[in-house]
Amino acid sequence: MIRNPIKWPNNARCACAITFDMDADSLIHISKPADSHNRLYPISMGKYGPEVAVPRILDTYKRLGLKQSFFVPGWCIEQYPAAVEAMLAGGHEVGHHGYLHEDPTRHPHSEQIEWFDKAMEAHARVGNSPKGYRAPVYNITQGVIDLLIERGFDYDSSLMGDDIPYMMDTDQGSLVEVPVHWGTDDWPPFAHYEEIGYMMPVKAPSVGLGAFFEEFDAHYTAGGFWHCIWHPFLTGRLARWHQVEQWLEKILSSHDVWFATLGEINAHIREQASQAESVIRRDKLPYYETPPSVIAKKEIS
Numbered sequence: 001m002i003r004n005p006i007k008w009p010n011n012a013r014c015a016c017a018i019t020f021d022m023d024a025d026s027l028i029h030i031s032k033p034a035d036s037h038n039r040l041y042p043i044s045m046g047k048y049g050p051e052v053a054v055p056r057i058l059d060t061y062k063r064l065g066l067k068q069s070f071f072v073p074g075w076c077i078e079q080y081p082a083a084v085e086a087m088l089a090g091g092h093e094v095g096h097h098g099y100l101h102e103d104p105t106r107h108p109h110s111e112q113i114e115w116f117d118k119a120m121e122a123h124a125r126v127g128n129s130p131k132g133y134r135a136p137v138y139n140i141t142q143g144v145i146d147l148l149i150e151r152g153f154d155y156d157s158s159l160m161g162d163d164i165p166y167m168m169d170t171d172q173g174s175l176v177e178v179p180v181h182w183g184t185d186d187w188p189p190f191a192h193y194e195e196i197g198y199m200m201p202v203k204a205p206s207v208g209l210g211a212f213f214e215e216f217d218a219h220y221t222a223g224g225f226w227h228c229i230w231h232p233f234l235t236g237r238l239a240r241w242h243q244v245e246q247w248l249e250k251i252l253s254s255h256d257v258w259f260a261t262l263g264e265i266n267a268h269i270r271e272q273a274s275q276a277e278s279v280i281r282r283d284k285l286p287y288y289e290t291p292p293s294v295i296a297k298k299e300i301s
């Protein structure tokens with residue numbers, strides 16, 4: 001069970017968020033820059049996200065009255081402005097997800113800042129001012145945490161330190177962490193992408209989604225937070241989304257749930273954390289300043 005269950009708005013039993021990372025074809029360009037422009041199959045697989053899946057997902061959200069969060073790399077905003085404008089027009093949140101899906105651990109910090117700001121410019125061009133961030137491949141670094149605080153961001157959604165949202169404090173300030181988990185990420189069950197090193201056995205829709213729905217059952221029982229991290233080109237495919245739609249209809253009509261954007265969840269956590277008897281957990285960063293000393297000694301000897 002959860003030791004510090006959060007009181008959700010309207011006494012809902014469980015908070016819920018489906019977040020979609022619309023990476024489109026940024027993945028092939030960042031991983032195979034020499035000839036990605038001529039690799040048409042992975043480009044088409046990525047383009048399916050903004051061009052086919054996002055309109056389908058937005059239709060469902062509109063019909064069910066849901067407002068949810070998307071995370072979109074800046075380059076994808078430039079390539080597919082209509083998809084992002086439709087998200088914003090539907091009242092959804094669009095968060096920061098790098099510029100070309102660059103992994104923060106693979107670039108010097110000065111370069112990372114350039115990517116970060118280039119992405120901010122892309123958001124600004126569609127009238128968006130993101131306050132939430134998710135690192136590509138979850139690979140956030142302490143430097144990016146510090147940058148988010150410096151740039152006035154409210155929350156991060158890249159870490160896995162709890163089942164429910166918590167606060168992260170540094171000497172410079174605080175962020176809300178809206179945690180993720182591989183168990184509710186659609187990459188392991190549904191991605192098959194040899195070009196970027198994933199040779200996964202693709203699961204049947206009911207099997208892959210079934211794992212996510214079991215996660216929901218546990219969170220609903222414990223009064224927790226069910227958070228899925230999906231990709232339009234994976235879970236937005238026809239058969240998978242058909243099952244998600246049916247499941248959402250059932251849950252919304254029979255369960256006491258609060259579906260919200262991560263921005264709304266962030267605001268609720270901050271409000272709860274400000275109360276005198278708050279149950280919101282606080283984590284302190286940085287975790288470590290250096291590698292464990294035993295490693296440093298080995299490298300010297």
Ligand SMILES: [Zn+2]
Pocket residue numbers: 021023097101136137
């Ligand atoms: Zn991504």
